[in-house]
Amino acid sequence: MNPFTPTFGTSPPLLVGRDRDLDEFRDGLYGGPGSPERATLVTGLRGTGKTVMLNAYEDAAASEGWLVISETATRGLIDRITHEHLPRLLIEADPRATESHLTAVSFPGGLGVEREVTERHTPRPGLRSRLTELTELLAERGGSGVLLTVDEVHRQGLDDLRILGATIQHAFRERREVAFVGAGLPSAVDDLLSDDVSTFLRRADRRHLRTVGRDDVAQALAVPIRDAGRDITPDALQIAVNGTGGYPFLIQLVGLHIWRADPGQGLIDVDQAQHGVDHARRRIGQLVHASALADLSTVDRSFLAAMAHDDGPSRTSDLATRLNVDRTYVGQYRRRLIAAEVIEPRGYGLVDFTLPGLRDYLREHAASSHWASGDET
Template identity: 30%
Template sequence: MARTTNPYRPGFNAAPPAFVGRERLLGAVREALAVAALDGRTPRPIIITGTRGVGKTVALGEAASLAAAEHAWPTVHVEVRPGRDFTPLLAERLNAARHLLEHTTSDDRRHPVITGGKLGASALGVGGEVEVQLERHGPGPVDPLEAALGAAMRVAMEEGAGLVITLDEVQYAERAELAGFTAILQERMADNWPLVVIVAGLPSIREPRRVVTYLERGEWHELGLLSQDEAEQALTEPAADAGRPMEPEAARELATASGGYPYAVQLYGHHAWRASSGAGRIALDHALAAGEAARRELEEGLYVARWNDASEREREYLAAVARLIVGSGEATGGAVAAELGKASTEVSYLRDRLLKKGTLYSAGSHLSFITPGMAEWVARL
């Protein structure tokens, strides 16, 4: 029997086949591109926040695809890394973008994302790869980033194009370096550059001690869990498109088990596809088998990783949350404090830490584990 490709994509930075539940964000990206391309103004930056696994990096990729497909604009992408300056790399890739704009036509730029010194064939519409010769500045500009950005924007405007900059994992950026970058953007707002800036990071980037003024006034979007209907749509559409439709009962079972966590939606769908190999449809029994396999994978992967990432006191807090959820179906900050025999003020810092890490999330006063099934796993430890 010929192998049928599994349409579900659990994993880091793997774009799901159905990008659902993010219509408001994509609408904001389209509007920002239109403001820059058609209105002749530089729009406010777009800031995407959310815990790990909700699709921030994928959203940046979708934004880059929109810019290329709808406006033939290239995207300069940088992932910020702990303990490393990001602006030298950004300047280097801006120089690469300038070369791209100088040596290609709009038809060639239908899917370029600049992430290094080489541009793939899809970026240029030709076979193989083209090495981009990057300028190395000697003594001269005091600020290489400002020089690179200004040069790239001048060429973009001469070519009737624009540019998108995406920064990922911004929580790792040093505040002073991020402030320096945004100061350049703020200073050049009056120049009406055709430039769209989109950044993404964990919710901690909203903390007063970390956020910089320019971003504070941007357009913020928090990505969270998918609704039941959205999760079912994310499961049924890829299956139908791949020629093995998913029955409603199976979709309902998998969506509920996933808790709407985008990574888990893809993981459960992946295992349902495997369980239904050779069948014409994905039925409830395949979904139930997939649930067992997906839970084992979550236990051996995300549960262990997030437990090991917690301090001893954080683990005590997580254990109390788990006991309450398993015992009564819900946990609040006050109930967790009482379970630990502490005043709420004594343990609120633990709650805040775990929310910022993305191990827990809050819905009003109620606390839950972001990863489905983790409460039961912690309760068994």
């Protein structure tokens, strides 16, 4: 059986390079209310492992006996937490549920449209009081707490995140056993934090997920292969490691394809590894780049297409010539794309791509302009 998991949101067979973040989070749970890790914001590009880190944070908390609410910042976030998660956990924490808990459960979302409109910008009593009730129950029963995780935080969910932030901040002030971990794309999070109302999120402990070092990548590939009953030669492993560029999604995708190259063989050799890497590199475009590009404006994409003419870092002066625009204009898009972490500065006047393989993808698709035909603004 193939051990690798090149699927967004699916935890890998071996999570590498994140021990420190997880250890510090555990320290934060032990450290009690006031520990900075109890409000954490995970950022990273697509495929760097934000969602699986949330899974890992949840597992860490659960193994300390904490209750977990795992959510995504889509419409109705506050309603789901107030009317679904908290009532469920209240019953779980107190099996001899009292009248008030049962009442809470018997009116799911039943507060009506009017309440919803008038209370949009204030913490709803239901949310705060249920969280208070739950933390008090847990404190009576030996002192565990509640972890809330919210994936894909984005400006569109600002109203709900603001309410949630105010509620959690209040719980912190009352020294309740509560922790929060949010995750989102760096540009989405920066955009969110620029709003001066989300003080809670701005103060959160930022954890930026980067690419993983070579030794960690080698472990992430070799250990699952061996655990699944096959092996890989040292040379083949080096080829596979190089092929990932340390990018977590590619670790899984390369792993899958080197495994598949010749599944009948017990040993994965250099040929299979090379074959697998080539295959993974071809597939990553559809899986990652297409969606990353879909988030950008048409002008952003033409800037990237102009960069793809170069084999290495691009000179901003060359880009101005290619795009037939002045330097101020180039500077503006350069800043936007750096903020979106699609490109990064490489010394004076130079920029390069951050995602492995994006250059090749752009070259292949620039002609068909399949991604440039969107109706995005």
